[in-house]
Amino acid sequence: MSRFKLFLENILVYGLGGVISKAVPLLMLPIITRLMPDTFYFGLNDISTTIVSFGSAIAVMGMYDAMFRLFFDSEDEAYRKTICSTTLAFTMGLSILVFCILIIFRETWAQIFFSDRKYTNLLVLSAMSILIGATNSIVSAPTRMRNQRKVFLVTNTLSPIISYAISIPLLVKGMYVIALPLAAVVSALTIEIIFAILNHSWFSIKRVNFSYLRPLLAIAIPLFPNFLVYWVFNSCDRLMISQMLGMDYNGIYAIGGKVGQVSQLIYTAFAGGWQFFAFSTMKDKDQVDMTSHIFEYLAAIAFGAGILMAACSKTIFRILFTGDYVQGYTVAPYLFLAPLMLMLFQVIVNQFIVIKKTWYNLLALVIGALVNVVLNYILIPLIGIEGAAIGTLVGYIVSIVITATILIRMGLLRISYKFYVLSFSLLAYFLLWRFAMRDLLLIPLAIAIFILVEYCFLFRKDIKQLIKNK
Template identity: 55%
Template sequence: MSLADFIMNKFKLFIENFLVYGLGGIISKIIPLIMIPIITRLMPDSKYYGISDLSNTIVQLGSAIAVMGMYDAMYRMFFEKDDEQYKRNICSTALCFTIATSIVVSGIMLVFREQIAQFFFSDKQYAYVVYLSAIATLVGATNSIISAPTRMQNQRKVFLVTNTVSPLLAYSISIPMLLAGYYVIALPLAAVISGVAMEIAFGVMNRSWFNIRRFDRKLLNQLLVIAIPLFPNFLIYWVFNSSDKIMITNMIGIGAAGIYSVGSKLGHVSQLIYIAFAGGWQYFAFSTMKEDKQVETNSLIFEYLGILSFVATSFICAWSYLIFKTLFVGDYVDGYIIAPYLFLAPLLLMLYQVASNQFLVIKKTWPNMLFLSVGAIINIVINFWLIPILGIEGASIATLVGYVISNIICVMVLIKMKLMVLSKRFVIAASTMVVFMIIWRILFSTNIALGTIGAVIVTFFYAMLYRRELRKVFVMIATK
């Protein structure tokens, strides 16, 4: 079998896992995306959406600190032994720890509510929103553990149904509140109520897995050995995803943060792609890591996903203004300018995980954290420089540049270690994407026709660069 045929077979394996294990996990996340145009129309000012989104940002940070990597550690150790009692001890120990940390974190949030409100909302008057964020943190952190047995037993239908019901319940509560004029607390309060309902539901379904008397200090130590090293990675991702909104709030205003939050939601479309990718990638990556052509396979997967990301982003550039003009009204339309940058950013994270998987293969995980840390720091530095000049667009550029730098450093190190091969045509393709985005921004960011023509030209150019692979794909489809 030739290398090209070998690669295509492995690519087919990857696509199959992507579809089976990945796309099933994103269905429930589509609902909030669909609801954004409705929610923004019910709010008289963009600052209200900014407050709601920043409240969610606080919850994400608080929940992650409370969980402290325990979910992943619990998931890892659950399959360590085929012993039912051992598994129940693991679940019970993880929950006891998380309840304790959640109470501490939530308590700290309540004590320092004014300082937190000043930092996140740039105004102490929103301290009462932090109350809701603290409750949501307590509920969200513990719920992640209580719901875990459902996932670990592979009860996909139950998990999918509950994750679908949760946002529907939240919006059925928040929309009447918005219509009644409770713009500030509608979404945060609805999230709390929905979270409590889901925790009760999972608590009833999984009650046999948890018992405080099964707490085991020795097992806790083993869990923490796995969990604690995972915690810094979350902080890095949180900086990438959330520092922009906080800095915009404090440097421009909370209304601008609301526009930025809405603008970033188109980027959430690519996050759905990323979630689907992550669901299928893990099995593919570890099932092929011992094969002779693993380096070549991984490198070409990186290239192919990169090209697909560039093509998708070029059309988002072309149609962003039309999408926002159609879906949103008022100041929210201005968010179109940041959407392409924040659409590409999660896709670059996807590429980073493909490349950095090579460090996992050789059992070295610290470089991943180091390279992402560099990108996160660069993101913050560029924010200080560009936000005063370009506003919310400067923040989106900073996020994109941060991911680009992390990818470049990671790839260069892997190439030097002979763990990755990067072709010249991909370097040309990436450079073409940079040039296209610059031209789009300067000449036709609001011209749909010219943008579409440009995107088609870029796509055709990429098709020529990878014409051999495209022929094989068409042959594979034809034979089916």
């Protein structure tokens, strides 16, 4: 099998399940916004999601990846069951601790996150999602580690279906505050029960052996800061908007982010297959050139998609949404590009993992996150929610620039003139769109198509080679 086919096959197989789980919420978004007419409530739900993502990162603390890694150290089934059982015991204990801290001080946390103590019920639901979600990731792990693809695909499809089957009737009844969070709790619990039944033989109290915690934590703890930094990129802007501008503006921003996250489908598919491909080819003699080419190819796809999103953003929002939700078009292009920038970052940062110098990864991410937060403080008061979106995108770009600069000096990455042409065209287009074409369609769309043709011309030899090999 050629490396190209290996790359595509892994993306299609392992990325499909994640894509399905994200595609359903995107398709349901216009319905949800019509049932929830006030952006204020959508903003509340978005902050709840932010709390869950942060709490889950603390509760899991990188143990999923650590368990995944140690699972394959030995083919002895007893050893593998001990690793799974010990991981679940630790994660469950930490999840309960996080849950209790949120519940005991729920009024204080509600005031901090939602700016009002009356939303303690929403805080409780968020805490329950953390408790269930963190342990769910561990209970479901044996399914992925045993490569049971059909189960993975079915459960990823079933989860959002259950969630919306519960939330839509609640929204119809006007229960705007708790509809989505409550549905998320029930859906997660249902999926966890399914996995608990399927994988019960892999977990047992008798098999818990805390002597294995040391090797597990040795892998998990260094990964933990990365999760926190990613949370800053993905969630900090929501908290800052809600505090600086109000929950209704956060609702508009959240909708822009949801539509912008259509690109998450590309990123999720890529992430599902990239890791295996990257490590299976890391010893190839032309590994540096291969990685550099993939980086440029994906950059062309990402930049081209981002330009098209900017051109069509306002039209898309006018078709899908009504009222204040339409204003989300101002942030969607930036938030569409952000996950794709993360994809590009992960392509090249893998070179640090290959040479076992992963602290460069954290350094680049931390600097990018700091830039993101600083820009948020500066731009949100000046240009509103668009400032937060710009801050997020620029933060990822800074991380990529730092990583690429270090790798080029180390001889682990080569950047050709093509990438500079791609970058310049993206920057020029976004500046033109922002200051002169944001409310238009035909002119920005015509320019976008011209740029895409330019991209095809740049990579004409590669495209011909791809067609020839096919």
